[in-house]
Amino acid sequence: MNQPSMNRAATNEAYDRHAESLGHVVELQHVNIRVPDQIAATNFYISGLGLTRDPYLMTGTDNMWANVGISQFHLPSGAPQVLRGTTALVLPDRAALLRRLAGQRRNLEGTRFAFRETEDAVETICPWGNRIRVHAPDAARFGAISLGMPYVEFDVPAGTTPGIARFYREILQAPATAEGGVARALVANGQYLVFRETDAPQPDYDGHHIQITLADFGGPHARLKQAGLISEESNPWQYRFLDIVDPGTGVALFRVEHEVRSMTHPLYARPLVNRNASINNRNYRPGHEAWPFALPPEPG
Template identity: 25%
Template sequence: ASHRRSTCTQKPGKRAPGFHRCFFGYFMSKAGLLLVEHLNLDVLDRGIAEEFYCRLLGLQTDPNRPKTRSLHSNCGYLTQFHTGKAKQAQVWRGVIEIVYDSKNLQKISQNAKVEFDTKGSKRSGKPPLISKLTVLKDGHLSLSGPYGNNFLLRTPTETEAAYFEDKRYGIRKYSEKSKALGIGGITVRVKVGNARKIADFYLQVFKFPIQFAEVGKDGDSKLHRATVLASNGAQLIHFLEAKGVEATDDDGEHVAMYIGDFLGTFKRCHKLGLVWVNPRFVHLDNTKSLKEAVESQTFRIRDLKDPKTGEVLLRLEHEIRSAKWPRCPLASV
């Protein structure tokens, strides 16, 4: 694999040049990023999270899941938000894109505008569900939630709609009433000068296809973006350089993903000393060795490091799973 170079910026709703459409069954047999499955963002109040993700954004939860456990909000058939209660809320370092069909986006937008206009006047001391709201062209919506996370609500591209609306790719229980189709893309702000190194990391360690582009300037500094292309044709992870960002800035949030070359990626991560056990989730996975990776079909890393120098390029926990993981929502080939 090699960098695809581009000097163009990518507009909302447009796919990056060279991005391919995926057909049923293709992605499961290939190495690469199969699915960005969930984002874990701790909250101060489970009830507020349920109001925001379910009532306002139109996601669906499992009614049988105990209220004492973290809230899992199904965003379409395959993707989720996990929002556990904690002493400190976690804020994603960038924008989270959620896609809706045009009819549902219109409904969500109307409800969001009403919620924002009332400023939470009937919330009895609780924080407003929406702290910022901007209506963009084509009816897309940019908003900030109760804990400062930034979302772009938009209609899908053709490839996103083809993937997220097709139940043959998989469907999770209690997801069919979700008004959203799925998480279409996520952006992570990174330290200036690190986007190229992060692109190289994903190419060498994960073997993910990457696009790299210069996207502008901030003063004398050129700003770049590295983009991971999911093999489902419907999801992107952008790593966008921004001034004032340090490599180790994080609140402990994490991204969970399914990948094709699970064991190969584990071996490369293990060789670089990247495999990490989160003490908070040791009851879910405690993978440190290849044998344990084979048994559990999951492992975690916390730091993305330059394979040559060991420099920390980005601190962002990755929960990495194989398609053989027992509760994988993806359909079998």
């Protein structure tokens, strides 16, 4: 009897099984940056970029969670924080984005707000100086993401990227590479932390943070604790660390707080509401309010 074709396919040695490995980091959930003005933040992140304010959590006037696909910006009120690098987004319509941003010029006059087109992106600056690079969906570069946060890129000192890649590989057990002054760590399906070397002077770290989720929650904690790197034991499902160090020497290479959660955290993989930013009261059509964060399937 002939074996079913699916069995033959399953033994095809042409598959690269390492290509689909995620390591132990399974979620890049949010970038947290304090903002001094919630109205200006709404004008930029919601009205300008076209993101969606989370309708269920942080709905008051002292914090805002802005949904972008399966990730978020967390924007609590306070002295402004500026990420030392660039947060990248994928948004579905460049022309609509440019119209929305242009429409916020008057509302954000007198701030650092700016935007410009490049060949493959729209480079924006928030009212307090955070750089956000907006790409169009591109299956070759970003996989199936039609709305999301494909990478967060940090500016780091020259010579640090090999050690940074070792840190993510050995301490967090995330696939990571370093080449040509750039380190890339895979921290979720289709999402990366990128570290790009620069000689330009950088401001002091101001307390902004990112949040990741680990499948192996205890192993990295033990290695971080042994190295004296745990900065906060938050609760049963969460801890934090500040410094990225070279695992071989212990030398600190870069500081950015990582809020680390377990997959048993109550907020892990919480479904997020994402609106279709092109819908308004003049062009409304029932059934088109939401925007899927993944590209549609291929025909057939």
